[in-house]
Amino acid sequence: MKVLIVGCGSIGRRHAANAARLAETAVHDITAETARDCARASGARAFERLDEALAWRPSVVVVATPHRSHLAVARQAIAAGAHVLIEKPLSDTLEGVADFLVAVDASGRRAYVVCNMRFHPGPAALKRHIGRVGRPLFARAHVGNYLPAMRPDRDYRTLYAARRAEGGGVVLDAIHEIDTLTWLLGEVESVSCQAARLGGLEIDVEDYALLALTHGGGARSSATLDYLRRRKSRGCEIVGADGVLVWLSEGKDPERCSVRLYRDSADGGEALVEVPAIDTAQPYRDLMAAVLAEIERPGSTALLGARAAAADLAVALAAHQSAERTGAAVDPRGLR
Missing domain, CATH: 3.30.360.10 (Dihydrodipicolinate Reductase; domain 2)
Structure with a gap:
């Protein structure tokens, strides 16, 4: 299974380290050097462009970007055939949320939000x-x-x-x-x-x-x-x-x-x-393990x-x- 982390700030680095323990992992950030630093620290692969990262065909994309871009990145990931885990909150506005949920349902993919x-x-x-x-x-x-x-x-x-x-x-x-x-x-x-x-x-x-x-x-x-x-x-x-x-x-x-x-x-x-x-790090590790479990057995965890x-x-x-x-x-x- 492949996991892609989009956004390599402090929380993205945490998710990358946890994912790398469980699956083949890659990272992407709008700042290439930030992505490379995160990749080196976690043992992941770094992509400079999001389209290239999605072409890698990850099973799960973790969206750890600023709130205002959560839905846009998640929609791209869903369109590429990935399940998504979005950092909380889902967004900072309800604008676009209903359409996103419809897109998720139509895709047959699943979307979750981080609640460690x-x-x-x-x-x-x-x-x-x-x-x-x-x-x-x-x-x-x-x-x-x-x-x-x-x-x-x-x-x-x-x-x-x-x-x-x-x-x-x-x-x-x-x-x-x-x-x-x-x-x-x-x-x-x-x-x-x-x-x-x-x-x-x-x-x-x-x-x-x-x-x-x-x-x-x-x-x-x-x-x-x-x-x-x-x-x-x-x-x-x-x-x-x-x-x-x-x-x-x-x-x-x-x-x-x-x-x-x-x-x-x-x-x-x-x-x-x-x-x-x-x-205090264990809930985040359990969360990442639950994401991968959900892909195999939907509804089996507290996600x-x-x-x-x-x-x-x-x-x-x-x-x-x-x-x-x-x-x-x-x-x-x-x-x-």
Whole structure:
């Protein structure tokens, strides 16, 4: 099997290294020297032109370019006969998404979107054990990380996350939390959002957002997202009719992860996951292995399909609309 990585930035280099462990791998970037550097580091082959790379006939193309070019590159890959894995989010706009999904269906190829958090021990345990809390009533998710410290080798002001024109802002960047809540509780029918720039960072996007979601089954959830927390923290609490699941991850390199189940107010809870220092690279390795498995056995893994990713994107963009309307509820289904 052949895997082509398009885009050799930091995430593209990670995907190239992981793919090269499992399959014959090639890379392409609009900057030829960047592609060659990535190829040398991962043991892959480098192509200077995208058409030449697609003529190599890869089975899977991983799209790791800036958000605004995701759909254009993915459509070329689908037309060349490849399955695609697109970096999150699917795009920074819903324009062209419906047509892309139609093209995927017509091609007989499959399209997925990167959601490595589905392979993280925390959300994966929530998914496995959610049935043990009975009917889910509500959930609270959060993620916080300090933007200036995310990439120590880069000025944070130059990162896509800091720039509206490049699809930045904590709502789109933290779309994992939207996906986790949807994965656990079902389709989102309504979203309200308060968003702001609170931290005095030199960015033109929100660094804080609070989302309130209503899910199709009647459950409610909230997500607090920020670029301001000096110590990284991520987690989710699910309250059901018969118990509570709590996932908490604290710190970064090392990241401590725990998941506990509480069935009685008097007990200390059942430890489902307790890892003092998780391997933060492992979810990305598992994700790449899942892509290759899906080619042979569709539907056999937790991979996020493009249609579900489009629903996640609609929720994020509905949150932006709600924030502009001072928190008025928006139905994301009306945007798709």
